[in-house]
Amino acid sequence: MFLAPRELRTTHAEVVIPGLSPEFDGYTIVVLSDLHQATLPGVSHSRRAARIAQSFDPDLIALTGDFGVSFHHSAAASAPFYRSGMRTLGPVIADLTARDGVVAVLGNHDYYYDASTVAEWLTSLQVKVLVNDAFIVERKGAQLAIAGVDDTVEGTRDSEGGCGAIPAQVPRVILAHNPDAILHFSAELPVSLVLAGHTHGGQVNLPLVGALVRHSRVCRASHPRGWVPNDRVPLFVSAGVGSQIPLRFRCPPEVVVVRLKSIVPQPTFS
Numbered sequence: 001m002f003l004a005p006r007e008l009r010t011t012h013a014e015v016v017i018p019g020l021s022p023e024f025d026g027y028t029i030v031v032l033s034d035l036h037q038a039t040l041p042g043v044s045h046s047r048r049a050a051r052i053a054q055s056f057d058p059d060l061i062a063l064t065g066d067f068g069v070s071f072h073h074s075a076a077a078s079a080p081f082y083r084s085g086m087r088t089l090g091p092v093i094a095d096l097t098a099r100d101g102v103v104a105v106l107g108n109h110d111y112y113y114d115a116s117t118v119a120e121w122l123t124s125l126q127v128k129v130l131v132n133d134a135f136i137v138e139r140k141g142a143q144l145a146i147a148g149v150d151d152t153v154e155g156t157r158d159s160e161g162g163c164g165a166i167p168a169q170v171p172r173v174i175l176a177h178n179p180d181a182i183l184h185f186s187a188e189l190p191v192s193l194v195l196a197g198h199t200h201g202g203q204v205n206l207p208l209v210g211a212l213v214r215h216s217r218v219c220r221a222s223h224p225r226g227w228v229p230n231d232r233v234p235l236f237v238s239a240g241v242g243s244q245i246p247l248r249f250r251c252p253p254e255v256v257v258v259r260l261k262s263i264v265p266q267p268t269f270s
Contacts, residue, residue: 007252008048013227013236013259017192020171020262021142029173030056030098031256033064033197034240036109037085045253046092049241052255058098060137060146063127064197065107065177067118069244075112082113086121094125100137103128103146107177107198109244111154130175132158134166144260145172152178159186161194173260179218179228179237191233195258201225201239201251225251 017024030053035046053061068085071078096102104127110118119129128135130148137144147162158164161174161181171192176182179196199216201224218235219228225239238256 008045008052008241009252009254010052011226011238011254011256013256014261015193015234015236015258016261016263017171018263019169020144020192020260021139022262023139023142024144024171024260025262027060027144027260028056028058029060029062029195029258029260030058031062031064031195031197031238031258032241033177033238033256034066034107034200034242035063035089036066036069036240036242036244037089038069038081038242038244038246043088043092046089046241049253049255050092050096053096056257058257060100061096061098061102062175062195063093063102063104063122064175064195064238065105065151066109066197066240066242067107067122068109068113070109070112072108072112079113082109086118090121090125093122093127100146101128102126103130103148103175105130105148105175105177106151106155108151108154111151115155130162132156132160132162134162134172136166136170143170145170146175147172148175149181152176152181152184157181157184159184159189161185161189161191163189179216179235182218182230182232182235185232193258193260194233194235195238195256196235197238197240199224199237199239200243200248201237201254203243203245203248203251207250
């Protein structure tokens with residue numbers, strides 16, 4: 001058990017994306033989720049996560065919400081903690097670089113503080129904030145859509161996953177803070193991959209029992225992070241970098257490195 005968990009692991013995931021052009025084979029997305037910048041374990045923890053992210057020379061860095069610490073029922077009292085986190089975390093985020101930029105979605109704690117203020121702060125740091133919106137990246141004419149949805153509980157749900165303006169044939173990766181966002185997607189929505197956070201991997205995982213707390217309907221006690229089985233979409237959930245309560249057991253914080261793979265056509269013989 002860690003009262004102020006400083007261990008940071010790197011978790012690698014590869015996923016085959018149907019319809020993905022070979023031009024995007026190996027496309028690397030690094031996910032930094034739930035930074036929850038606060039006093040413990042300190043900004044050095046976030047800096048270390050950022051250094052790890054940069055070491056993979058990513059195509060995209062995705063920040064999947066909850067940048068500070070705030071409390072739903074005492075937002076005004078906890079606002080100074082969130083503002084302090086913004087001040088210390090800002091330079092760390094500003095130094096992040098990736099070929100296709102740094103993108104972010106908002107989480108419930110960002111809403112508890114003030115979502116519009118957090119969005120403006122991120123934008124000032126050259127981060128593209130996606131609120132039920134998407135953009136397309138290109139490689140030699142091939143396309144990949146990157147979308148982001150609003151927080152499922154505190155924000156505005158979008159059945160189109162932010163992809164309303166994206167042609168159906170374009171593969172898309174959807175970023176969400178809360179994995180339960182997938183429960184509100186249209187059954188007809190084509191989704192290549194969803195990357196989310198929010199659960200902190202359960203934080204405390206007991207043998208035979210699993211995660212005690214997940215705050216998610218999709219993530220079961222046996223699958224609070226990583227690839228989460230469901231009958232809707234390919235879903236990967238990060239255990240996060242930080243946590244509101246600095247306590248973890250059998251669930252270290254992590255930086256997630258996702259590599260997209262295309263299906264390479266096999267040669268045919270006649």
